[in-house]
Amino acid sequence: MGIRFGGDYNPEQWPEEVWAEDLKLMKAAHVTMVTAGIFSWAKVEPGPGEWDFGWFDRVLDGLAGAGIAVCLATMTASPPPWLSRAHPEILPEGPDGQRRWPGGRQHYCPSSPVYRAHAVRLVEQLATRYAGHPALAMWHVGNEYGCHTRQCFCDVSAQDFRRWLRERYETVGALNDAWSTAFWSQTYGDFDEVLPPRAAPTFPNPAQQLDYLRFGDDALRACYLAEKAVLERLTPGVPITTNLMPQHKPVDAFAWSAHMDAMALDFYQDPYTPDDHIRAGYVFDLMRSARSGQPWLLLEQAPSAVNWRPRNGPKPPGAMRLWSWQAVAQGADAVLFFQWRQSLGGAEKFHSAMLPHGGTQTRIFREVAALGREFSSLPEIAGTRSRADVALLADWHSWWALELDSKPSTALDHSRIALDHYRPLFEAGVPCAVLPPQRELSGHRLVIAPNLYLLTARDAERLAAYVWGGGQLVVSFFSGIVDEHDRVHPGGYPAPLRELLGLRVAEFWPLDAGRSVTVGGGRYTGRADLWSEEIDLEGAEAPAHFTDGDLVGRPAVTRHTYGKGTAWYLGTRLEPALMRALLDDVRAAAGVTPVLPGLPAGVQAAVREGPGGRYLFLLNHGATAVQVELPGRMRDVLGAEDGVGADGETPRVGTGEVVERVTLAARGVAVLTEA
Template sequence: MPHRWIRWPRPTGLAHGADYNPEQWPEEVWHEDVRLMREAGVNLVSVGVFSWARLQPTAKTWAFGWLDRVMDLLHEGGIAVDLATATASPPPWLTHAHPEMLPVDAEGRRLHHGGRQAWCPSSPVYRVHALRLTEELATRYGGHPALAMWHVSNELGCHNAHCHCDVSATAFRRWLQRRHGTLPGLNAAWATDFWSQVYSDWAEILPPRPAPTFVNPTQRLDFARFCSDELRDQLRAERDVLRRLTPDIPVTTNFMIAGAKNMDYASWADDVDLVANDHYPDGARARPHVELAFAADLTRGVAGGRPWLLMEHAPSAVNWQPVNVAKPAGTLRLGSLAHVARGADGACFFQWRASRAGAEKYHSGMVPHAGTDSKIWRDVVALGGNLAALAEAAGSRVVADVALLFDWESWWAVELDSHPAALRYREITLGWYEALWQAGITADVVPPTADLDGYRLVLAPALHLVTDATAARLAEYTDGGGHLLVTYFSGIVDENDHIRLGGYPGALRELLGVRTEEFFPLLPGATVAVHHDSPGPEWTAATWTELMRATTARPVATYAEGPLAGVPAVTVNRHGDGLAWYAATQLDPGSTAALVSRVLAEAGAAPPAEATGGPELVRRRSPHADYLFALNHADAPAFVRAGGTDLLTGTEHPAEGWTEVPPGGVVVLRTVTR
């Protein structure tokens, strides 16, 4: 089905809002909520996300009166509604009547009601009741003037991504029959002659469960694919009901793109009319703003470069990390506008009013427990003014001439057990992304299936699982004059997790002009010096080295010590009209930055503007204007050599002058291009 990509009709400009849970509060609070929303510039709220038990108190009764009044009240206040299907958490009466719909973990334990998402993604019982609720809501509210968008479920797969029950086992077998066709086809794909695992009947196949030793890796990989597809099918089922009854209302759901391993969001993107994401940085990270940028760029990549919506982030602390770090004054604004800089057409929060009870009562809200005489509220109101001032940038697109490939299937495959080393795919990828960020480069973080035309440089960190089609696409990109940087443990296996024989890096060996005989991973804490042919100090490597020789490539760095002394560590190969670089080791952050700077220079990729003091620079572009976002995460002023009208202050800056960005500040310079 062709993707529609409807732009939601309201609000105009950039969205500002939150999850709104009026059912948790007395009705007299609702009028105060709307008054405060208007004060803060809120124009969009998600309603009803966890309200199934309120909407359907029993199997045979419905209670929509309270939601009628909420919808009317928000409409009167000029606030648009992203109305949830409320299917995220079934009510106790449903799980009590049908305990067979509860999920089962890998050890066979039935998980019970009392938290949220207490349902098996393959359960036909759950599906029937969820679609009935969806149809009731669409029928009742499809024509309501407050309705701007539908919100399917909530964070699908956050707590129930994998279910190992008998119902899931049957669904898994059906999925496998569609994928592999025949039992001989499955046995070949799973290499079941290893350890006497040959299947003679479909009924013998189970989801991966605890075994005496390592479980078949292709079975685990296929189960990961199946689980993602089952959740995607639930999204599609609810979406189809909504489209049938309200074809002109866009449909979304909230992804968890940067941190959720279990859902292949690149395959889900075409199932929604607008990609929306939830993002919560790890308070323990030294540079959380870099991880935020990575998450935003990956969300934009999943969205195919189109504007997207930040559906949830925290006004301050969350409630579920080991230490829930609060955000200093101004950080709420800085982080929100960083998302907008990288393509978000709005910044919404979880949640509007901090809960006074329940498991998330210590999660911050736009209206905190302390009320409006608070740091959080002042930051919320300031952000509302900023988003209103940036309204004209809505719909513009981020400009990037570098791409970084991110692949959920490689994530699953890299982190299977019985590998040469325990590698963390997301951290490897994030490390290379941080080197780009430090160089001031905006990158599109895209799936391997993305169109690579127009990028000066493509990075492929730990692209472990490579299909023939992906290998051909990378070769075609390079042959056409592109610059490609591939890292270790890439190209090693095919889509069935079978080793590509003949030497590593397998599918990419000819393109990179190298051949690795053997992996030489390093023990934790061990490092080796790396000598390179460019100015500057020697590099340092850890975690991974390879016994490699250059076939057609030219070594640019070699190991300076250890058993591989003199062996190439980094190479570059001319392939067609382009260059293919290979980093066969894990360089330390400083060395990674040095290599990336060299590759960027060869590719002709540069930051969007000249700057001092290390500000984050991102450019969004519309048919009529450019918007240069400059964000300063440092404690000292930064300067950018660019001019235009600062949309946040109205100040005019000369075109070739230096514009100051204060500590913790943001400047958005508009230049008219028509």
């Protein structure tokens, strides 16, 4: 099967005579898979119960005849105008009570039984009609859940929320206890008194907000599961997925992973963000880790510019190739784009496509076709996997709770803090898994918890058991503070981790915007910002202290031997160089080594392996050519013959020769295997 390559195909935007040309050009570009039908609902059901699938039959038949597989969408992402006209109650409302109207997309309340009934009816028609069709390779349910309608606050959602609360708490007394409703006279006498956390005079109840975020995620997933049940019944054995978004707060990727046959992602790197490949690395590792290392699918990226940023820069020559290979290096078995043919009208007409407005005589199409040829030359990579000795912990419930109102600082950004901890590993060439704290951790030599503000007693016990058994753990500031209901753990901060860490946090000292402090301790000397804490040692030692500011002389970094392992604690945000020095030492003590020691700055190294061999990927994210020494004699297997590098010239290409070092052009890529 090889690495799937292609993009979103939207033939309903074009006259039928264009479709034959599409198939011809797809073959020229080495397209092997398209996602079809994502926004086709209005076309296949132009009126209630009026089905018109004839045109779509011809589309799928043509693709099958061309040998192109289809990831078939359920078409439910954007309801047709007739549905919201007949049933305006399906339209979502914001926390301010304002209705969100049709005219864009995703204009539905996730809790609406009317929307779900019509969606399921459509999926019944699709699955019945196309079960066994030779083009059908997998199902694509919905599209980018929670992208525009992250939560709905209408009366339908309120009713569904009350049902959800009854199932979760059973009694209103248990709800009152969990939500700490004795505060501000919020005690409920009946579930029917509960509303969504709509716009209020001041801060809504944080536990109520947290549960509504959980409910919102569950409501979106219920839409997905309703459609999935139909597909499983009518097309058993056909894989089912949906496209998640990177670091997307409304949708818990770990919770969804159990219901997806393959993780799938839309990721749009920003050419104007020089280090966006590091954010990509984190998200790609999360996708790979969510289903225990299983290969995942990149279902959308842009061939060049997008249309929705304030400034939409094009991808310079070689960037699309480099970033596509980065996804494969980190576990992707499919690289698809939005979209195949660039639209002439609509909101995304200036979003780049594989086939641009300018046609085949464009840089974009040449680069796309060259990349397709490269992927087709290495089908054996598909199905191979990666392993990681380091686990970085991420938890959606903690993220939701951390960024609610009324914290010591509103500057705590879960995604930014995660990347602060991921960057030193990525730059050192150390493979990393991104996991929730509920997963088994014993297979990892080092576990890093960037910020687990919300930590259940059970998960704290699991972390302690991991260290007691010999694990190495790094925990950062403002962790272990509240339980699953956003109630402070009694016993002093961070109560469930105090014994493990060997310390007590007496008081939080968030730093003002733009202010930094100095941390000193031999090798661990430098600046820190964002946050600080007054730490009392209770068995831990302090390799580094604050050397100025209000906490001068107090511990900034601590280390505690616990059982056979060691637990580190960071009471502030260390500057990148200092963070790198610390994590280099910690991982060395844990016996964690990089894929390739001594990598030049800007070069990423990753490995995938399987029964067919072990593949080393080298990717130069820098702006100049570099030479990389290999661990021994290796064979260059990237057999492409063309492509465009950052300098506009042909990049270093594979020849099949055995080499001991590789010269990578700027934005260059190499794939090697054992000689």
